[in-house]
């Protein structure tokens with residue numbers, strides 16, 4: 001097991017210098033500065049106390065079994081706040097789980113979706129989700145804003161979506177950089193796996209993809225052919241009126257990506273989304289980024 005350097009996962013008490021990523025990649029930092037941390041961590045301090053599984057080391061990578069155990073323990077230690085929701089199955093029949101985090105309310109609540117680990121080899125992504133959950137649970141009783149947020153909103157956090165791929169990436173050195181799911185391809189070759197991030201019903205098969213099973217960005221035999229993508233779709237569709245924000249966490253490229261990653265189709269609130277990003281990152285904003293397509297950047 002390879003420990004990562006502590007400084008990469010040290011959230012400071014202010015947002016200005018937060019750095020959540022590895023390999024010099026600032027995209028997660030900027031992404032979360034914009035969408036989550038500004039209101040979540042503005043007053044938080046890194047503290048060891050608070051409800052969390054004892055002895056769980058947030059400064060190293062954990063395998064799937066450890067992460068599953070961590071989820072169970074969190075639920076046990078935070079009853080009424082943390083609930084495990086099982087919402088689908090992987091190709092290899094592992095149960096996909098998320099943590100629902102929120103405080104009871106008589107009002108109808110809104111929600112934020114966050115998934116990590118859709119690309120197996122991006123280990124910092126699940127590590128980030130775990131640390132994010134820890135920070136929320138550490139601070140909601142002390143920080144009024146976080147407490148208020150949990151009263152008005154639920155967080156749906158999937159620490160590892162591509163569980164099969166993640167387990168495979170832990171197998172040995174030769175599998176460490178596995179990215180896709182573990183379902184067999186349909187190209188008549190021996191190549192396996194679909195890029196789950198490119199299997200959703202959002203301009204499926206149009207830009208930044210490959211139809212070759214051996215490609216890292218193979219988009220699957222059909223739209224939503226992968227049970228993992230289908231599970232997310234079903235869960236979110238059933239709650240479309242409550243979900244305010246959908247975040248998916250990656251660790252590659254110096255990019256903040258907003259819907260829809262297509263040269264001709266822009267989200268209705270594109271300008272608003274961009275306005276939330278820090279000025280320095282906005283300078284780099286360039287619609288041509290999406291025009292280039294996604295083949296070359298493998299986010």
Ligand SMILES: [Zn+2]
Nearest residue numbers: 119250251299
């Ligand atoms: Zn990725």
